[in-house]
Amino acid sequence: MDPILIKTTQFFLSLSLLIVLHELGHFIPAKLFKTRVEKFYLFFDIKFSLFKKKIGETVYGIGWLPLGGYVKIAGMIDESMDTDAMKSAPKEWEFRSKPTWQRLIIMIGGVSVNFILAFIIYVGLAYAYGEQYIRADSLKDGVAVTEKELGDKIGIRTGDKILAVDGNPVREFGSILMEIVNGNTITIERDGQTIENQMPVDFISTLIDDTDKIRFISFRQPFVIAEVPEDSPNRDTGFEELDEVVAVNGQKVEYRDQIMPILENNKGGTIDLTIKRADGSSKELEAKVDEDGMLGLAIGGLTLEDYAKRGLFKIETKKYTFLESIPAGVNKGVSTVSGYLKQLKKIFNPDTGAYKGVGGFAAIGGLFPDVWDWQVFWNTTAFLSIMLAVLNLLPIPALDGGHVMFLLYEMVTGRTPSDKFLEYAQMIGFFLLLALVLFANGNDLYRWLTDK
Structure with a gap:
């Protein structure tokens, strides 16, 4: 099968799974609280649908625009911007008639499912595949810095041993680069001395400007x-x-x-x-x-096992029983959430230049390999599920986080924002999201053109 087709298939399979489960997270509590759900859609159905079928009071369908999905809940101002129904008196089966706590549960249902899904996948991966990684503290003679200019920028030389990032010991050699990118300080050992270096604020920007050199740290290898x-x-x-x-x-x-x-x-x-x-x-x-x-x-x-036999480093291999895989998977999920939050913090700081690395659909699709590998597929899907959950929690109108923000305001003050205010907020949020989508995919296009 063509590699591009394999990548595309994995991308759409993962995206569809995440969207459907996210929307189910809204749909199920809405139905439990006897709230009418008028539509349940995978992808957006602007003007027409690829498929639709009405079952009971809900139309289930597949749209043609793969930018997400939605459930249209009666009595709620959402991305459909259908405000006609809001002009009539509230009905008992509408979203706006439900107690605030029920509306809050309906709104956080989507991101809750995404977080739960990611943790379940990580537990399953730990049970099915276990863990195998190079112990960072086992490198015989430290790291090799293949790009001296980048190494000098953060104060790392060939032969240094990387001990910690932001004071946290580095466990896996394979995670060193990402931890450095997300970190602020790096602790190394050089000639028996411990040195702590401050990371330059714009280091991410430096890496993005020359992605060919991004993997500038490796383990030291013999000339074979x-x-x-x-x-x-x-x-x-x-x-x-x-x-x-x-x-x-x-x-x-x-x-x-x-x-x-x-x-x-x-x-x-x-x-x-x-x-x-x-x-x-x-x-x-x-x-x-x-x-x-x-x-x-x-x-x-040489294989990694060959290097390990030569004593260049030690490979840690762990197999988990089902019960042992639960805390292992949870720990993996927690560390992934923490790492992604650090990335977001850098992106929202213009001084880091991390915003230049924001990617759209091409970048997300590039996360999948061009050969079918179920371990990589599920690992990538778990990460995307966390990414979708975190982004949806941002307090932007049109996102779940925006709705949650207004509901929390209502719970604290006892006052409900007017329908007109929510309508305008939804429009502003929609244009913000559209601008973000255009910016992210514009970055993809720019990188594609400049790589030619």
Whole structure:
């Protein structure tokens, strides 16, 4: 199957699931409180529907515009902007006739379902797959900084050990980059000394401006040859697959980052290499260095397990029983919510430049892999569910959070905002959301054009 089709299928499957369950979160309490629900729609049905069927008092359907979904609850000013019914006297089955606490439960039902869904998925993933990660504190000789300029900006050098971000110990090496992006301070160990560096406010902006360099931190890797390409200047030098460079010009080396500066200093020349073969034997070779300071070899060929066997780091593997998977999944959910809230805080601070990274449908679709992987699919769906819940709680009219804000005002003051006020607020909220959608998808388009 075509990779783009696989990505698109996963995106729409996940999006449809999240929308339907979110709207069910409103629909079920509305029905429990005997509130009439006139429509239940996946996607928006402006002018026409792809499918619709009336069952009882509710029309169920699928719209053509995949920007979300909605339930139209009688006696409520919502995204449908149908205010005609509000001109008549309230009916007992309308939203506006229900006690405030019932209306509040109906409004928070959607985000509640999204949070619950995410936690259930994380519990299921913990039970089905367990956990496997590189222990951040087990890296033998610290990290490799592949982009010196970015490393200098936050005060990290090759060989440093990253201990904590914002005072919280870093557990998983794979989460280091995201924790740095969301953090304000970073604690490292260098030559036996502990150093705490302040993160530049605009560091996220720096990463967004050059996404090719965004993964500038990795674990230190030996120089192992995965392949000798046909167009390599060293095609006939005598290299074999899984050869490892252990010395350059008589100088012992252990990692790739130790070799690169030597190559840089010998551009257009030759160097003497000591090679350790896969069978344990050694070989001396004279290699050509091109004008870019490269040997023209594909590096890699080792798995994470191979690196772990060499003692470069330790891989932590955990399997959970069903009961053990519950706290593990809950902890994963809590940390994901916390991380996303930190991202939002950075986005709403113009000084960080994080707003430039806000993405629309293309960015969300890009979260899914181009091969079908159920573990990745469900993990991405759980994250999107949390994202949908958090964004919907923002106190913007037209979002659930806006309705909740007005209901809390009513509960505290005992005064109900007028229908006309709610109508204007809904219109303002709609235009704010439209502007956000245009901005996010405009960012996607800009990135696509500038990557060409």
